Amino acid sequence: MENRRKQFTWLLVLTLAGFCLSLPPSSTDRIKRFFAAFFLPLSAAQKAAQSTAAGTVDLSIPRTAILTELHDLRSTNLLLRTEIDRLRETTRENTRLQQQLQLRPPAPRKYRLARAIGRDTSTWWQTLQIDLGTNDGIKENLPVLTTEGLVGKIRLPTARTSQVALVGDNNCRVAILIVETRETGVLIGGTDSFMDHRTARIAYLPANCAARPGHTVITSGMGGVFPKGIPVGTIHEVQTVRGELQTTAKIKLNIDTAKLEEMWVMLP
C-alpha cells in the first residue's frame, strides 16, 4: 500500500512537471503572472513598510542639516538652470540641423519611478521585481535606468508588478558603443569574480579594437530596445587574442545591481 502511494506520488510529480515544462512560453508566462499575483499583498505591505521607515528616518533628521541641504540644493538648482538654458539652445540648434538634413528627431520620453520589491529566487539569473505593472502603462522590453546608467529591461509585467532583466543577465543583451573609439559590441553577462556584481563582458568588438581601460560605454541604439546614449559603464580590461576575429572586454558597470532600490522605467 505504502509503495503504491509512493509510486502514485512520483507519477503525479513527473506528470505535472512534464506538463508544465512542455507548455508553450505564452501559456507559462500567463501562469507565472497568475502565481506572481499572489505576492501582491505582501509586496504592497513591504512597500508601505519601506515608506513608513523612510518617513521615520526623515523625521529624525535635524533642522540644521535640512537647512544646509536646502542651501546646497538651491545653489545646485541655479547651476542646473543655467546648464538647462544652454542645453535648450543646443537642442534647438540640433533640431534645426536635423530638419535641414531631413532626419527624424527622436521622440520625447516619459519616465516612471519604480521601487525594487524582490529579487530572483534563483542564483543564476539576475532579475528583480519592481512595483509597477501593466496598470501603470508598463510593457515588455521597456528600458529601465537610474541617473547613473542602464539597469535593464522589463520582462513579464503583471497588473501591479514587473520583472526586470538586469544588465549582465543572459536575457538582457545590450548593443553598446564605446564613445571614444565609436566601436560597437554586445554586452553579455557574467564575470569570473566571486562577489562583484559590477562587472560584465563585452563581446563582438572588432579584432583590431582601439578601446582602452577608462573609455566610456553607452547604448548604441541598435536592436531597437534601448535608445542610444544611455550610460552603461567604463572599460576595465581589453582582452585581445591573436588570430581571433573579435575582441572581448571587461566592463565596470555604472550601477551596482545588488544594491538597486529605486529606478526609472522609460515609457514609450
Add this chain to the structure above:
Amino acid sequence: MRPFFTLALIANVYLAVFIGSADPLFRTTVHVTINPLIPLITAVGCQCGLMNTFLVAALGSFWQTSLSADPFAINLIPLFAAGFVFHQFSGRLNMRDPFTKFVFGALANFSVQSATLMLLLTLGHTPALEWGLLWQCIFSSVVAGLLTIVTPHYLNWLIRAF
C-alpha cells in the same frame, strides 16, 4: 489530512518563497540568494506525509519560478526528490543531532540547486555559469544547513498548534 495544518503549511511555503525573494541582507552583503524552501521541504519530508511533501514541492516550485526567470516549475522534481529522500530515510538518519541536520540540509540545498541547473541546461537554457555561482551555491548551502537545524523544531510547533 488535517486541513488547518495543511493551510498553515501552505502559508509557510508562501512566506518562505517571499523571504527568499525579498531578503535584502544576504543579497547586499554577500551577493547570495538564500532559499528557505529547501530546509522546509526536508523537515516536511521527515515529519509529515508524502502528500504534504508533494504539496510543498508543487506550490513552492510554482511560486518560486513565478518570481524568477526560470522556466515554470523547473525545480518541482528536484524539490520533491529532496523531500522524498528525507521521507524515505528519515528513520535511518539520526536527525536529532544538529550536525547531521546541518550536513544533510546543506547537501539537500546543493543537490536541488545542481539538479535544477542540470535540468535548465538540458532544456537548452543559458543561465550564467561562472565561478561566482559556485560561491553562491556553497554559501546558500551553509545557510540552508543552519536553517535545517531549526526548521524541524518550528514544524513540530506547527504540528502541535494545528
